[in-house]
């Protein structure tokens with residue numbers, strides 16, 4: 001973290017000199033090299049400039065400026081079968097890379113008598129998280145794929161952190177000349193990988209031995225690379241820990257660091273070729289706006305959730321507005337909902353000149369708590385409609401809410417923005433409207449399926465369906481059975497070709513064929529999406545359950561929930577970190593978390609109207625401690641495990 005990086009063009013020796021004059025370093029370690037053996041053979045000139053000329057120049061500059069110079073060399077310098085070669089062993093490089101590394105050693109010694117040259121062969125992750133033999137093999141094994149490793153290629157590997165610790169010691173001792181900085185054990189690549197898989201708990205049956213001699217490689221290979229580290233022990237009294245201990249260290253550090261080179265969003269859509277083709281099809285030959293895909297998407301969703309009708313709209317927000325409107329909500333009738341939702345839920349009341357009221361959540365389900373609903377308040381506040389939100393995809397207690405609504409003659413609109421694919425405790429799908437007048441879904445990209453933007457209202461009522469269809473398009477109807485101005489509509493008994501009629505004040509809330517086509521192709525993958533979310537939630541449940549500073553929420557609703565969000569409560573006081581600090585610390589681990597949601601009553605638009613959280617203690621307590629962790633189709637088990645580890649470490 002305290003490192004500063006500057007860019008220098010290493011091919012321009014003047015540039016190097018300028019930078020050195022500016023920085024005035026005490027030490028220069030040349031770890032720069034082209035190491036791909038076949039590439040070096042194919043590109044001898046470029047690789048020579050980097051592997052040889054640069055080393056020579058740096059050694060010379062350091063000598064002239066009294067800077068301590070360290071050249072990182074290689075174990076690829078010897079042919080033959082001698083094991084554990086000492087620093088004095090005669091060099092006999094076979095390929096271009098080896099020749100260049102050997103030449104570089106010679107020139108460094110010639111130009112700088114005080115230089116230190118370390119011969120090594122290390123394993124571990126690199127700063128830029130690029131894959132190398134070992135990290136690539138681990139990834140493949142973690143994904144349960146086969147890995148082939150050479151059984152006739154021997155080396156004495158050292159873990160990069162151990163190498164750096166030793167290098168520091170050597171620098172402190174101002175060591176000079178050639179020193180082998182390698183591990184104690186000579187292993188084949190195959191045996192090495194077996195050791196790694198054992199410590200990493202990976203399936204060693206996936207590692208298959210093979211022979212380098214079987215491969216027709218362009219450049220000749222050294223097959224016995226093992227070096228002796230006796231001089232290191234004898235002259236400098238530096239001991240190297242056992243290979244097993246080094247691999248264990250690698251395991252620990254790998255777990256700690258984000259080795260994925262990816263930023264983990266809390267939510268993210270997944271699209272594939274099928275989705276691209278679905279949209280492209282519309283672009284190429286479809287009607288871009290009002291085409292057949294809209295009707296198709298409506299049929300697919302209605303069929304999936306088990307409702308009679310579905311009406312595609314431009315967003316869930318638009319859908320909630322229309323549903324509220326067709327329920328007859330107006331300035332004399334109000335709406336009751338949960339304070340823990342996105343503002344779109346309650347804003348629907350204001351769109352209809354009505355007022356939203358809030359009732360507290362159940363602290364376990366984070367949905368409206370039917371136990372605290374009060375008959376007397378319904379009358380007092382002129383509530384006509386209740387809007388439960390299936391929060392994070394988990395079903396609200398609809399059976400009880402339905403009973404309450406029946407008693408008080410209320411309409412029910414379910415806000416199922418999060419809940420496509422979710423079920424009630426009775427096994428029916430959310431959206432089947434078995435407890436409600438209408439249900440509204442969202443296809444915003446972070447939701448269960450992505451439609452770019454988009455929403456869908458499902459209902460079993462023909463009356464509502466017809467009203468919704470008209471309201472989503474300006475209140476216009478094309479259906480001549482509903483025409484009121486018959487004189488304008490008909491030419492004798494024939495419908496006038498141009499004629500349509502606006503019978504009520506509607507909106508432009510239509511979905512486009514482009515969005516519908518994406519919804520259609522995404523629906524083909526919904527089972528996969530839901531399954532993956534279940535698997536991820538299972539890992540979180542398992543890996544976080546022992547964490548005393550974390551409370552897992554909605555656990556009893558995992559089976560029914562679509563698991564749009566995975567939310568936990570964190571005791572920020574106990575971990576002595578504000579939520580903001582904790583979220584920022586996680587970002588340093590490339591992990592994005594989010595708060596769902598700021599309670600609606602405390603948004604200034606609402607608080608200025610007198611809303612607050614006074615009567616809503618569960619919502620207040622939830623908001624103070626909640627955090628949504630990443631959950632989406634693209635996350636691998638490994639990545640979720642890494643996220644758990646990071647969270648556990650940061651809350652310890």
Ligand SMILES: Cc1ncc(COP(=O)(O)O)c(C=O)c1O
Pocket residue numbers: 315316317318341342344345389415417418441442443444454455
């Ligand atoms: C609970 C809830 N309702 C409604 C909406 C609005 O959805 P849309 O963006 O599709 O309008 C959201 C959006 O996040 C939501 O979370």
